[in-house]
Amino acid sequence: MRDNVVRDVAYFLFITLLIGAVVYAVTTFFVFRPLDRMKLAFADMGEGRLAVSLDDAHAAREISRLIERFNSTAAELHTMYDHLEEQVESRTDELRKANAALERQRDTLERLNVELAKETQFKSDLLSMVNHELRTPLTSIITFAQISREACPPDRASERHSWEEIEKNSQILLAMINDMLDIARSDAGSIRTACEPMDLGDIVSSVRGTMTPLAQKYDVAFCTRVASDVPLVNGDFEKTQRMLENLASNAIKFTPDGGTVELRVDVGEGGVRLRMIDDGIGIAPEDHERIFERFFQVDSTSTRKYNGSGLGLALVREYAAVQGFSVSVESELGQGSTFTITIPSDAIVG
Template sequence: WTLDSVGGAISIVIPLDQQQQAVRDNVVRDVVYFLLITLLIGAVVYAVTTIFVFRPLNRMKLAFAEMGEGQLVVSLDDTNAAKEVSRLIERFNSTAAELHTIYGHLEEQVESRTDDLRKANTALERQRDTLEHLNTELAKETQFKSDLLSMVNHELRTPLTSIITFAQISREACPPDRESERHSWEEIEKNSQILLAMINDMLDIARSDAGSIRTACEPMDLGDIVCAVKGTMTPLAQKYSVAFCTQVSSDVPLVNGDFEKTQRMLENLASNAIKFTPDGGTVELSINVDESDGSVRMRMADDGIGIAPEDQERIFERFFQVDSTSTRKYNGSGLGLALVREYAAVQGFSVSVESELGRGSIFVISIPSGLIVG
């Protein structure tokens, strides 16, 4: 025998189909086995989770629903619950018990407060009835006082008018060489005029309280009103050595309003301005049209003692006096500015003031464009 000699041959035949079938059978058997194991494990996990987790949580869900409906007496059993879920159930039971206790106290407090409110309402109703009775009596007394004041004022105006008339006649009849007698009649006439003006103011206040102020609404020329005011106020300005000047713009139109009350408004403003302006001062009444909104503005400006900021709203209150010393010096009832605001309100006007102590004051009456004629 030499190297690479052939002494014979062996043939081995392996059936591949059988081997492949065995492999397939093994794979199928293993897959089925693992599927069964997986299903079994999943079933066990599902059963355990359902018993120890899902069911307790579902009971909590139902318990929360009951609490939402107002049933606070809820207690859950933590049997067959997982450890963490059991702790959660215990917390839930504790919270429900606390809420029940709080709600019980709250109901008691609500009942107590309701009873208190019921008693308070009863007391308020009694007080309301008492106040209504007092208001009725007060209204009667107020009406009586207003009627009495109106009657007294009406009765006083007649003799005062006679006194003023006779004083004027006597003053004019005095010969030139009897200056002291003329001066006496002038004082009588002047003080009678002051008293008559105060009576007129009080009468108008009484009418205002009674709701019987009537105003006319007719076209009026503000230039005519200014001329009338100037004729009335010039003697007063000369007495106090104050320059009183007027100025009416040429483009001021006719406006609807009450001639007499508008004149009274300007006379009251001018009288205050003159009386509270020192000797040598100036009071100016000007009327012009505000180009911004088309309103007509009646402006009374002076360089008098001025008004403190905290008093600029109160000066329109009845009987309010900024300074009692000035009041005693210049006389006055404290009704002039109150009437100015009331006369302005009933006519649809507005009144404003700008002032600084020691620098003078500016009163402005604004007539809206809707009251302009034409």
């Protein structure tokens, strides 16, 4: 019995080992080897080699299905990658063409900019020449008209009035020429400003001397008031005076006979304020910004006292901007207008 038991145990051990070896061999051949091939294929895909395909022969059914899905996915990825490369190549070619077109356009723009700069300089030179050639005879006409008006005897009122009209219209024409020249300089970027201490009282006196005769001709009272505590400020004397003259002439133009225009200078919130106040026809709220546009005219009816170029307020804003000042307006139709130039506190001397 003992020999039979030993023989049976040995037989079963042999059978067990044999079955284990067979199972191991079958599993290795049909499962582990296909999985190893898939592992290598995944590694190839990770390195960018998408043209991989596995043979599902000698693989278990589940492994075979997995290999089929892997092959299908790899094929789709390969197709997508090829299509993407074609798109990238196409886009690269389009980008190359676009860059070439941009280069040609840039060259064209540079050439046009050079031509435009030449034309702008030519226009600036032409305007300067025309301005000089026109101002010289206009100044002579104004001077001759003044002399002739003063030389007229009292009994020749009509002749005196004619010389006054010649003088007045010559002054208007001269102001328009100066405005157009300044606009041309602004477009050419050649406006230069000084920064020096200014006595606003002196500027107001000059404006009063210039504007009073114009106000008298149109039966408008023009007065000025400068507060005693107004300090010296840094700025451009000539351009500040031009700003106030433009505001004053504009106010006189749109103020009815018997009206009043007042220039006030005082120290307020934010700095020194120069206010031009009139009791004229006023400005609608929707036009408060538009009046500072070039050649814009609010009133084009026959009620205007004389035609203008529409550049006065545009120059006021440009002169203010180059000096660091600000310009604002408060007005309603029929209620007069108040234009305010604010000189900031940091421009106060001392």
